[in-house]
Amino acid sequence: MLALASALPAKAVDAASVPVSATVLSKSNCKFRGAKSVVLAFGNIDPASATAATASTGLVIRCAGSAGLASYALTLDDGLYGTGPGALRMKHASLNAFLPYSVSLNPASGNVAKNVDLDITVSGSVTPTDFQDAMIGVYADTLVITLNP
Template identity: 45%
Template sequence: MKDTGRGGRKAAPAIFAILLFLFPTVSLASGTTAVSVTATVLSKSVCRFDSKSLALNFGNVDPEIQADATATTTAGFRCGGSAANATFAMVPDVGLHATGGFPRMQNGTVTSEFLPYFLALNPPTGTVPRNANQTLTVTGTIRRSDFQDAYAGTYTDTVVLTILP
C-alpha cells in the first residue's frame, strides 16, 4: 500500500479499533461455534398391524332405511419390544376429503358430492402383554340424515390409521 502522505496507512488500524469498540459483535472471524445437541429416547415397545391394509365396506346404503348405516371390520396387531407390557394408542387421520376435521367419502362419478361418516376404534388405547395377538375393531357410521338425500353412486375415502408407539 502506497503512503499517500495523508496518514491513510496509519489511520486504518485506529479506525478499525474504533469500529470494534462501537460494534463489539462485529468480528472478522470467530474462534467458537455452536453445537446443537439432540437425543431421541426410543420407546421400549413397538406396535405393528398384522396387515398393511384394511377394508370397511358399508355395502348398499338404501335411503329408504330409517336408521344409520354401519359397517364393522377388524385388524390384528401385536406389540413387542423390551417392556413386559406395551401401552398403545390408535390414531386415525381424517382421510382424503375431510372438511372441518371430519372425514367424508367422495362420489366416484360426481366428485363434488361427499358423504360424511364417523369412525369408532375399539380399543382406542390400552396396555397389552408383549407379543400377544390383539384385535382392533373399527366401526364406521353414516348418519341417515347424511345419506337419505345423497347423490347415488359409489363413495370412497382412505384413512391412515397409525398405532403408537
C-alpha cells in the first residue's frame, strides 16, 4: 500500500523589533532659580564719554544630583544680531544700525556644593570707539544663557 504523504503546512515566520535605549544622567543637575529673564541695561550712553558704558545683573543657579560637588558650565549664544562667537551687537530700534557690545559671566563654570545657591554675575560693556559714532536711538538684543548640565 502506498501511503500518500501530505505536505505539512508551512509555518509563518514573524519577527518583532524591540528598540532598546537608556539615558545616563549626569551626577550634577543644575537649574536657574528665581528669575530666568533678567535685563542687562546700559541706560543712556553719552557719545562724548571716553569711558566704556557698563552694566551688570545677576542670575542664581542651584545644583542637585548624586555628586557632593556639582560641576556646571554656562555658555552664551550670539544673540539675535551677533556676527559670530564673541561678536555681539544690539540693533537700532528703527534703523539698520548696530552697536557692538561684550558680555561676560562670572563665574562661567566650576564646582558648587549641591543644594547651595550660587550667584552668577552677568556683566556687559560697550566701548567708546563703538558708541561715539553710533546713530542716536534705542538699541537692543536678546541673549540666551545655557546652563549645563
